[in-house]
């Protein structure tokens with residue numbers, strides 16, 4: 522899963538990236554345009570399984586975070602996000618929108634004042650404009666072809682796109698609309714930014730704003746489908762990494778922060794995409810995989826390898842808690858908790874799957 526960091530200039534994107542990177546991240550070769558952090562998702566269930574299966578290799582779920590170097594800046598058109606960044610964001614699974622909430626006279630805000638709700642609206646409207654451009658271009662092309670007398674191969678596409686155009690013009694993000702699975706698939710091909718899940722990361726500085734209580738303009742701005750809001754004092758958390766775990770814990774309590782930033786961020790990302798984890802033990806490797814909740818066994822097989830999805834026969838399933846209760850795979854088998862499931866079985870969080878497939 523790939524998350525793209527985006528936001529106004531100096532909102533704290535790179536600070537968040539360093540926070541991710543330095544805690545449990547692993548460097549990927551970084552190009553001139555982008556830095557990538559691969560974050561291994563900590564999961565105590567892996568430790569239990571490792572003790573049981575004694576694998577030579579253990580691979581946790583990895584989430585990927587991209588920090589783009591092409592600077593956001595005010596352009597002659599008035600737009601802030603550069604075309605290069607927009608293009609890169611389109612290939613992401615979800616967007617992590619960093620919103621400045623910290624006050625610091627040494628770091629000027631491009632708009633002169635700190636106003637998170639305004640900045641959310643600014644970025645959201647840039648995404649709407651960028652999507653509108655894509656939708657209009659496609660509509661134009663289809664209409665041109667029709668004028669030339671070419672046969673309309675997908676009459677429904679024009680209708681769908683015109684519907685989207687109307688909504689985008691009214692400022693409605695695509696993720697707020699409902700589509701048939703077929704329409705949804707078709708739209709995904711356009712990689713629209715407003716269709717992607719958004720996690721707004723409120724970079725709060727030392728004083729965390731109250732997100733509880735009656736909804737204010739900030740929460741209002743986040744009222745969309747597949748949209749979440751997380752307050753994260755990125756710079757403070759980064760500085761806390763210099764402390765011992767005990768000192769950090771005390772400091773965190775003083776600030777009223779429930780958990781380390783990385784844990785909260787991973788949880789928020791999992792929730793945003795509705796992810797669950799399943800496990801496989803193949804040969805010497807124990808591995809955790811993330812898939813959207815509600816996925817079938819066949820889809821799960823596809824995340825491991827496309828051949829497994831194509832040649833899927835059955836999945837051997839044992840839920841982790843049942844395995845824990847049995848104590849071993851052999852006992853689980855004896856107690857009949859190990860089941861054979863077909864392609865439509867809905868994978869549950871914590872399932873250990875063995876895929877049987879033909880090649």
Ligand SMILES: Nc1nc2c(ncn2[C@@H]2O[C@H](COP(=O)(O)OP(=O)(O)OP(=O)(O)O)[C@@H](O)[C@H]2O)c(=O)[nH]1
Pocket residue numbers: 528529530531532533534535536537592593623624625628724725726727754755756757
């Ligand atoms: N006081 C304070 N400064 C912060 C905080 N977060 C980030 N900064 C500072 O703000 C400046 C910009 O932060 P970056 O993380 O580089 O922001 P960015 O969004 O990556 O900026 P660009 O990539 O240039 O658009 C840096 O000097 C940070 O140290 C914060 O919570 N409090």
Ligand SMILES: [Mg+2]
Pocket residue numbers: 534535536
């Ligand atoms: Mg940066």
